[in-house]
Amino acid sequence: MIRSGFTEARQRLATPLPPNNGLNISKGNQEMITVQHLTKVYQSGRLSFPALQGVSLTISRGEFVAVMGPSGSGKSTFLNILGCLDRPTSGTYYLDDQEVSSLGENELAAVRNRKIGFVFQTFNLLPRLNALRNVELPMIYAGVPPAGRRARARIALARVGLAERAHHRPPELSGGERQRVAIARALVNDPAVILADEPTGNLDSRAGAEVMAIFSELHRRGATIVLVTHEREIAEYAGHILFFRDGRLVGEEIPGNGGPKAEVGGR
Amino acid sequence: MNLLEYLRLAAEGLWMNKLRSFLTILGIIIGIAAVITVVAVGQGGRAVLMAEMEKIGTNLFVIYIDWQEEEPPKERDFTLQDIAVIKELVPEITHLAPTSYQPATVKGPKKKKPAQVIGTAADYASVAKTRVTRGSFLAAGQEGARAVAVLDETLAQEIFGNVDPLGKRVVINDRPALVIGLTKEESGFFGLQTVKNVYVPLGFWQEIFEERAIAQLEGCTVKREDVPQAMAQAVKILERRHQVKDRYKGISLEQQMQVAGKITGIITLIIGAVAGISLLVGGIGVMNIMLVSVTERTREIGVRMALGARRRDILSQFLIEAVVLCLAGGLIGILLGAGGAYLVARLAKWPPLISFGTVLIAFAFSAAVGIFFGLYPANRAARMNPVEALRQE
Numbered sequence: 001m002i003r004s005g006f007t008e009a010r011q012r013l014a015t016p017l018p019p020n021n022g023l024n025i026s027k028g029n030q031e032m033i034t035v036q037h038l039t040k041v042y043q044s045g046r047l048s049f050p051a052l053q054g055v056s057l058t059i060s061r062g063e064f065v066a067v068m069g070p071s072g073s074g075k076s077t078f079l080n081i082l083g084c085l086d087r088p089t090s091g092t093y094y095l096d097d098q099e100v101s102s103l104g105e106n107e108l109a110a111v112r113n114r115k116i117g118f119v120f121q122t123f124n125l126l127p128r129l130n131a132l133r134n135v136e137l138p139m140i141y142a143g144v145p146p147a148g149r150r151a152r153a154r155i156a157l158a159r160v161g162l163a164e165r166a167h168h169r170p171p172e173l174s175g176g177e178r179q180r181v182a183i184a185r186a187l188v189n190d191p192a193v194i195l196a197d198e199p200t201g202n203l204d205s206r207a208g209a210e211v212m213a214i215f216s217e218l219h220r221r222g223a224t225i226v227l228v229t230h231e232r233e234i235a236e237y238a239g240h241i242l243f244f245r246d247g248r249l250v251g252e253e254i255p256g257n258g259g260p261k262a263e264v265g266g267r
Numbered sequence: 268m269n270l271l272e273y274l275r276l277a278a279e280g281l282w283m284n285k286l287r288s289f290l291t292i293l294g295i296i297i298g299i300a301a302v303i304t305v306v307a308v309g310q311g312g313r314a315v316l317m318a319e320m321e322k323i324g325t326n327l328f329v330i331y332i333d334w335q336e337e338e339p340p341k342e343r344d345f346t347l348q349d350i351a352v353i354k355e356l357v358p359e360i361t362h363l364a365p366t367s368y369q370p371a372t373v374k375g376p377k378k379k380k381p382a383q384v385i386g387t388a389a390d391y392a393s394v395a396k397t398r399v400t401r402g403s404f405l406a407a408g409q410e411g412a413r414a415v416a417v418l419d420e421t422l423a424q425e426i427f428g429n430v431d432p433l434g435k436r437v438v439i440n441d442r443p444a445l446v447i448g449l450t451k452e453e454s455g456f457f458g459l460q461t462v463k464n465v466y467v468p469l470g471f472w473q474e475i476f477e478e479r480a481i482a483q484l485e486g487c488t489v490k491r492e493d494v495p496q497a498m499a500q501a502v503k504i505l506e507r508r509h510q511v512k513d514r515y516k517g518i519s520l521e522q523q524m525q526v527a528g529k530i531t532g533i534i535t536l537i538i539g540a541v542a543g544i545s546l547l548v549g550g551i552g553v554m555n556i557m558l559v560s561v562t563e564r565t566r567e568i569g570v571r572m573a574l575g576a577r578r579r580d581i582l583s584q585f586l587i588e589a590v591v592l593c594l595a596g597g598l599i600g601i602l603l604g605a606g607g608a609y610l611v612a613r614l615a616k617w618p619p620l621i622s623f624g625t626v627l628i629a630f631a632f633s634a635a636v637g638i639f640f641g642l643y644p645a646n647r648a649a650r651m652n653p654v655e656a657l658r659q660e
Binding site for chain 1: 283566572578
């Protein structure tokens with residue numbers, strides 16, 4: 001039952017996923033995300049503000065990358081473009097071997113639906129729906145039939161340790177629980193990449209640690225994760241930290257592996 | 268995303284904001300209820316009217332003097348010879364009676380009562396389908412001045428009390444007459460007829476009221492289809508015999524029915540237009556609330572887009588919500604309208620007629636209002652930029 005819903009969702013994709021792209025299967029060092037000369041200019045009347053000024057980088061399958069930088073450094077804009085919520089002004093973006101920057105509105109929606117799992121700082125659960133139905137949402141847009149949806153949502157909730165809270169609405173859940181529901185929602189369509197924007201920003205340190213433990217576990221099982229944060233401690237959960245400033249990638253570091261690298265470029 | 272999912276979502280959303288939803292659709296409810304009530308009562312009334320007319324007979328006609336421009340009826344406008352000639356020359360006309368009407372006081376041994384005194388002839392009983400319960404109606408050839416009268420049963424009861432009126436004397440405006448028969452009136456339109464009739468020979472009527480003219484001729488044919496042609500022929504004969512043009516007019520009961528039908532149609536149309544305005548206002552209310560809802564749920568729209576909703580999905584969601592809202596209003600309106608129609612009908616003593624078609628139209632109309640007024644807010648929701656929508660507090 002679950003399997004059939006799964007297959008159906010995949011068949012509807014504009015470009016089919018490679019058959020073995022599940023979270024649990026890492027493909028070694030292949031490229032998951034490649035961006036080249038990415039720029040983004042916000043136009044507001046006559047004023048234009050360059051949020052990204054030529055970012056080029058590659059993120060491999062199964063990598064856990066943290067993006068750090070002061071506010072206004074362009075890290076959120078970068079994440080929005082990676083998440084296909086926004087389009088670059090120029091430059092190219094390959095996600096899972098697909099050139100994404102040229103896609104139309106509906107195709108982008110499909111990419112967001114199937115290849116990307118978002119986790120937000122403010123959780124962004126729909127307050128009227130219980131945890132289970134919040135987790136079901138991405139599958140609704142993927143066209144998964146109701147029974148399959150329900151079953152998969154339960155599994156996803158169980159993975160984040162919230163099986164018994166399935167019928168609670170977000171206001172009845174703690175911050176940490178809400179973020180775990182949001183992670184379950186991000187996982188449920190079996191995405192290529194999980195994008196997290198300050199996922200611990202609204203949590204106390206204990207709940208934050210719980211959430212980061214889940215990300216670490218997902219990474220251990222092969223998920224590709226890009227996480228934006230301004231907290232050093234959080235960034236150190238990742239295997240790789242990118243530093244942004246003034247719309248540029250200014251440095252990177254492998255935590256616990258010496259100081260920051262000075263030089264940056266296509267890897 | 269399937270329709271059922273949207274419907275469930277919309278219903279849940281509206282149920283969450285019960286009071287707001289209800290107030291929003293109040294305009295729709297009132298509009299639809301008004302339409303349903305008016306149409307149901309109108310159709311019921313019309314059906315009763317037609318049934319009554321049918322009972323009286325659709326093969327009836329009246330020939331009268333059109334004196335809007337000309338002089339009022341004269342003594343010799345209609346003569347008894349005219350009637351004889353018309354009946355002779357137009358075989359389709361089975362009965363034709365001269366009639367003149369005047370109100371008068373009728374006095375019996377017990378009481379005095381006002382009544383309508385009809386001066387006529389034997390044919391009248393057949394034309395008006397007057398049922399004689401005792402004695403007999405005016406006999407043929409008694410158009411002269413014989414002082415006899417036929418009384419309505421209930422009138423006789425009132426003025427005679429327990430005395431048997433047959434063969435007794437009754438006084439009509441100081442003129443004594445012999446009661447020769449009693450009749451029972453068919454209840455008039457909607458049972459509203461309260462005037463009691465007294466029938467006397469035409470000649471006697473002319474003596475009582477000192478009035479020589481015959482007001483009109485009332486007749487009937489065997490078949491309804493014969494009426495227009497027979498009527499026209501009768502008018503032509505009268506014109507030839509009296510050497511005048513455009514003085515005699517004929518009208519059939521069927522024509523009157525059509526006029527009545529037209530009038531009720533116009534009234535229904537006017538009230539329908541008023542209800543339509545109410546629906547328009549209701550629709551604007553729905554649009555207003557949908558716009559508020561879209562603004563309030565900007566964040567939700569952003570989240571849905573981030574999770575893979577296409578613009579089309581967002582559009583459908585809000586459009587269906589507006590339609591569900593309006594259909595709910597329509598449903599409540601139909602129920603209220605049916606209740607209203609039932610109430611009015613009870614007071615007016617005629618059955619309400621709520622046709623399936625009316626209900627269907629009401630539903631379709633509510634849905635149309637929802638689509639029309641929901642489209643703009645839904646489109647606004649669908650065109651949001653996901654990044655900005657997510658940034659919204």
